[in-house]
Amino acid sequence: MNALRRTTLKAAGAAFLLASGLLHPLRALAATWNKAAFASKTPADALKSIGASSPLESKDILIEAPQIAENGLVVPIEITSNVPNTKSLAVIVEKNPFPLVAQFEFMEGALPFLKINVKMGESSWVRVVAEAGGKHYTAAEEIKVTIGGCGG
Amino acid sequence: MRRSSHLLICGLAAGLAACATPLVSERPAAVTGQDLNEITSVLKRDFKARGIATMARVELDTLQQQCNLHRDSPPAELAAKLEAEQMKSIPFPSGSLIGDWKRGERIAQNGRGSMWSDQAGEPAGGSCYNCHQLSPGEASFGTLGPSLLRFGKLRGASPEIQKYAYGRIYNSKAYNACSQMPRLGHAGTLSEQQIKDLVALLLDPDSPVNK
Amino acid sequence: MSGPMKIRATAKDGVADIRVLMSHPMETGQRKDADGKVIPPHFIQNVTVKLNGRTVAEGQISQAVSRNPVFSFRAKGGKPGDKVEISWLDTKGETNKAETVIA
């Protein structure tokens, strides 16, 4: 509720600035950052805050990622949703202090596909939530973060 | 241009001394005292002190000199002599050499110490996991050295074993003259207490190494 | 102060493959500088992908996206010559934008 109000206020502010010609139009985007969701400290809260409290496990969400990441600062993840009519994908790194990492909406012919590099503080399950037809679907992969050597 | 024509001539004139000896990357077959002097003067010219890594480090001590000269395989007699000298330099503490394995585990995990990026007086690590397997819970271990899993379980913790473990960490060259393992006590990287803590990691029945 | 940004877009079998590289520190707010002072958070929050002027993907991201973010997207109907435009907006209100045509 609180977050919603803040968002609305921000949007109003941005619209005002925009109208007065002080700001590049892009700045209006600031209003669409879901602060409450990104501030969630547990995977459950993160799910709740994106409206996906109890998503259905799905085999149609494919997560391509290395099971061992030699460095947690860059963990590449490739996501494809084969759930029909998927309109958004969210990425949650369960053990991160703030688990929600990204949420992308797809429209106008964009495929529900995303490649992204994420930071992982430690070994963790990485959960993907897809939204399709008003329902949420999920799949997860466990990724181990190791301590590397000195080389390369 | 110059080089390609040179190569062409080499190709045509294979057999000419300069061209017929391809560069080989294998270890030199022999190292002389003069080679060592030359390399040391190159290091003196081309390296510079930084932080705690002083230029004194490019000077070779007797052991380094002999290992370089003999390409890490000194004749048995020389090896025995070098090992005896190194052994004499180990100040074995009296009494139990077993410290705290929990501290030992942290020292084993820590890869810092004695680098120019380290501060003098900061406690160093032993870099043990860089080369050895120790606690079974640590999957990220190196293999340059042997696995030390169950080290104490297999050997017990008698005073002799304690002394061996302590000495081996303090100065591994006392046991194998040209070992690749650093002389962690001799080099001043680890303190007496730190080495005792590592001995505990290896020998204490409660240490994860022996679980 | 934005560094370079680059998009590479290709099309195959009626699907555009779009890859974007962004220079950005993606500061988490947990890192300390040389003097031990915490570096304040500074990261991209919004990413917008447009194909021929129409928004096809819109993302909200956190500080846990790696430094110098790289994303790949796919869009049906993209063909050589189509215009791809990607922009971002960060916590300081700074933005950057790049565009290219599908090769």
Added chain:
Amino acid sequence: MRRRSRHAALWLTAAFALAGAHAVAQDAKKEIQKYQSMITEGSPVELFELEGEVLWKKKQGPKTASLEQCDLGQGPGVLKGAYAQLPRYFKDADRVMDLETRLLHCMMTLQGRSRDEATKRVFGNEDRLSEMESLSAYIAAQSRGVAMAPGASHDKERGVFELGKRLFFHRAGAWDFSCASCHSEEGKRIRMQDLPILNTPAAARPVVATWPAYRVSNSQFKTMQWRINDCYRQMRMPEPVFGSEASVALNLFLTVTGQGEIYRGPGTKR
């Protein structure tokens, strides 16, 4: 995919102590290779090439000149394939130079900068790359697809190669290390990191084909001078002087050992 994950979780927590560790290690190796290839695919390395291009063309120094007339061995301003033929002997300087040494030479001669000023900041950090690093990214990228063919015929090149080889096997320093202490035995690793046997072509080839490189562990673009420098740091030695003969010698030794490989960098490393 899920099943594979559970399998991985299982072995990582328990199976290391058990028999069959070999198969497990093979699995881990495969996953690490997958990590490597995925970070390369999703690398921001081209951003650094773009920064380097700007610096290459930027007029600076007392002579307000750019580096565009710098001769990297193929003639003034020729970039295509130039990196693949370095290090090599340069007659005008009468010494063997690697890319960074040559760039320094051009900064001093073309731009009129002093050695001190030009080498003040040769290694950057995650917040700001060094000029050398950006330039290296840009120039090395112009050799993509070209076979590595460093100088190996001139007397000085041969002499420097021999010096590099001797340095590679020379043990010294607080920890008695040589390069070979870590890089001369098959199948060894530090922590989880495989150690290439750098004096064998099989191991040296992929190394020379992918440096300079972006390192994700510190979000920095790193050059071969840095790579060698950082090895010596961890060998507990003093620091190699930037562009010194010793540093170029090790680079030439490695590059000649790995010659013939098609350059596919700048790479992306853990």
